[in-house]
Amino acid sequence: MFYYDVLGLWTIKVKIKLDKQIILIDLDGTFVNVNTFHKWMKFLFIEAVKKFQLVSVIKILTIIVLRYTKRINHAKMKYKILEISEEIITQAQITHFVQTLAPYVNQQLLNILQDSDTTTILATAAPLFYAQSIKEMYHFDFVVATDDIRQSSWQENIREIKAQNIKKLFDEKCFDTQDAVLYTDHHDDIPLMNIVSVTYLINASEKTKRLVNEAYINFKLSE
Numbered sequence: 742m743f744y745y746d747v748l749g750l751w752t753i754k755v756k757i758k759l760d761k762q763i764i765l766i767d768l769d770g771t772f773v774n775v776n777t778f779h780k781w782m783k784f785l786f787i788e789a790v791k792k793f794q795l796v797s798v799i800k801i802l803t804i805i806v807l808r809y810t811k812r813i814n815h816a817k818m819k820y821k822i823l824e825i826s827e828e829i830i831t832q833a834q835i836t837h838f839v840q841t842l843a844p845y846v847n848q849q850l851l852n853i854l855q856d857s858d859t860t861t862i863l864a865t866a867a868p869l870f871y872a873q874s875i876k877e878m879y880h881f882d883f884v885v886a887t888d889d890i891r892q893s894s895w896q897e898n899i900r901e902i903k904a905q906n907i908k909k910l911f912d913e914k915c916f917d918t919q920d921a922v923l924y925t926d927h928h929d930d931i932p933l934m935n936i937v938s939v940t941y942l943i944n945a946s947e948k949t950k951r952l953v954n955e956a957y958i959n960f961k962l963s964e
Contacts, residue, residue, distance in 0.1 A: 744808050763921040765907065766850055766881075766935070768865035768872065770926035770945050773845040777867050778819065778946040784838050785826055793876065813843045816897045823868055823890045830870075839874045845944065846879075849963070850924060854879055860916070864907055864923075885910055904932035925961065928952040934960070 769776045782801065803823070809820040854861055863876050863884040872886035885906045887898040896902050911918055921937040925931065928949040934940045940950040940960040942950065953960055 761858055764853055764859050764861045764919055765911060765925075765937065766853075766861065766951045767923075767925040767927065768867050770845055770861060771924055772850050772863070772875075772879075773842050774847065774944065775842070775845045777842060777871070778822075779833065780842070781826075781838065781868070781871065782822055783824065784834075785830065785914075788834060789825075789829060792829070794829055797829055800825055810892070819868075819897060820890060820895065823887075825892075826868070826870065827889060833870050835874050836878075838879055839871055842875070847861055850943075851879065860905070862910070864898075864903060866897055866903065867931075883910060883914075895928045899927050901932045903930070904936060907933060908936065924927070931956050931958065934958045 754904040766772050766925050769778070786798065786801045800856075804813075804818055804821045807813045808815070813821075853859060860861040861881045861883075863872060863886070865872050867886055867887050869884070869888055872884050875881070876884035885898060885903070888895060888902070896914060898906055908918070910916070911921075911959075918936045919938050922939045922941065923933055923937045924941045924943055925933070926945050927950070931953060934953065934956070935958065940953070940958060942953065942960050942961040943963045945953075945962070950960075
C-alpha cells in the first residue's frame with residue numbers, strides 16, 4: 742500500500758499485491774497440538790515452588806480454584822496469571838518454556854515456515870511474552886498475540902479482537918487479506934476466516950466444522 746499526494750489536494754491509497762503468500766497460523770491446537778497457556782500455568786507454578794515464592798504459589802492455586810468453580814471467566818484468569826508471570830519470570834525461563842514445546846510442533850506447518858516464498862504470521866490468543874519467543878525460535882515474520890497487562894486497554898487477542906488486530910497489521914504492512922491463508926483448529930477464528938482467502942482446519946473438532954459450515958465459510962481439512 743502506498744500514499745500518493747497530488748499537489749497536496751488528496752491522497753490515493755493503493756494496495757499492492759505481494760509475490761509472497763501470506764500465511765496466518767494459530768498457535769494452540771494448530772502450530773502445536775497442546776494448549777500452551779495451560780502448560781504455561783503449570784510451568785509458572787513449578788518455577789514459583791522452586792523459588793520458594795509461596796505468595797505466588799498461593800495466588801496461582803487460588804486463581805485455578807476460582808476458574809474451576811467458574812467464579813472468574815477465562816479472560817480474568819489469564820489476566821491474573823499474566824500479573825504473576827510478569828512479576829517473577831525471567832526471559833531465560835521463557836526461552837526454556839518455549840523449548841519444551843518443540844515435541845508438539847506440527848511438522849507440516851514447520852515446513853511452511855522454512856519456505857522463503859511465504860510471509861508468516863503467528864496469530865494467537867497466547868501471551869505476547871512467550872509468543873514472541875516462539876516467533877523468534879521458529880522464524881515467523883510477525884506475531885499478533887495478547888499484549889502484556891501494562892496496556893491500559895488490555896484485551897485478550899481472541900475472536901473479533903484477533904481479527905481486528907490482524908487487519909491493523911495488514912494495514913500497517915500494506916498486506917492484502919485476499920492474499921492470506923489461515924491455518925487454525927478452532928471456531929473462535931471464524932471472524933478471521935471471514936477476511937482471508939483460504940482457511941485450512943487442522944485437527945478440528947466436529948463442533949468446529951459444524952459452526953464453520955453454518956457460517957458459510959469454505960474450508961479445507963488438514964492434519
